[in-house]
Amino acid sequence: VTPKQAAAQAAAGLVRDGMTVGLGSGSTAALVLEFLAARVRAGLRITGIPTSDATAHHARDLGIPLGTLDEHPQPDLTIDGADEVETGTLHLIKGRGGALLREKIVAQASTRLIVVVDESKLVRRLGERTPVPVEVIPFGWRATAQRLRLLGAEPVLRPGPFLTDSGNYILDCGFGSIAAPEELGRALDSIAGVAEHGLFLAMTDLAIVGGEDGVRELNPRRSG
């Protein structure tokens, strides 16, 4: 069992009978699906709300009953992976898989957000290793990229161009270590062509971290 699998199994164990569960995207969330599917086969009744077409497909293959966010506008719980987790705040960078928009909609709607990662995803400060994925409307994307450049990033169009489930582009924006994530989040939110960005701030209720020494839980330290 890898640290990632152990963490995924622990997260799947937190789901209770009758819950509506936001199903994250990416390889860690895919492991959670497999552990959840085993529990469903053993009689657990849940309704999954997928955060991407890929997750919907995988969950359906595994026999996990699915619903939509419109039918269940407040899931009890969302379990998702992350690209970076800031220890302390549990602020996240997400979106390397390109599912950030739906992931954020589902996470924001949920009563609780549980993030599952291995230790390699933990950082002291967001942005240390990962660029911030920014989902932009294709219309005028070069003008949007110019606005992002003014915030100090060098935006890189995800090649293809990669199209998100909502038909948008992703600009990966390397800001380096981010000292004031709330301020950056607000600045990104204020740009018209930005559909959503990968900073998930003050959203995580619990992080489940798999490491060589086992699985541990991190709670957020909330300021103000």
Ligand code: A5P
């Ligand atoms: C998907 O858009 C991302 O937000 C994923 O949650 C993130 O990339 C984590 O993926 P892995 O679990 O594959 O590292």
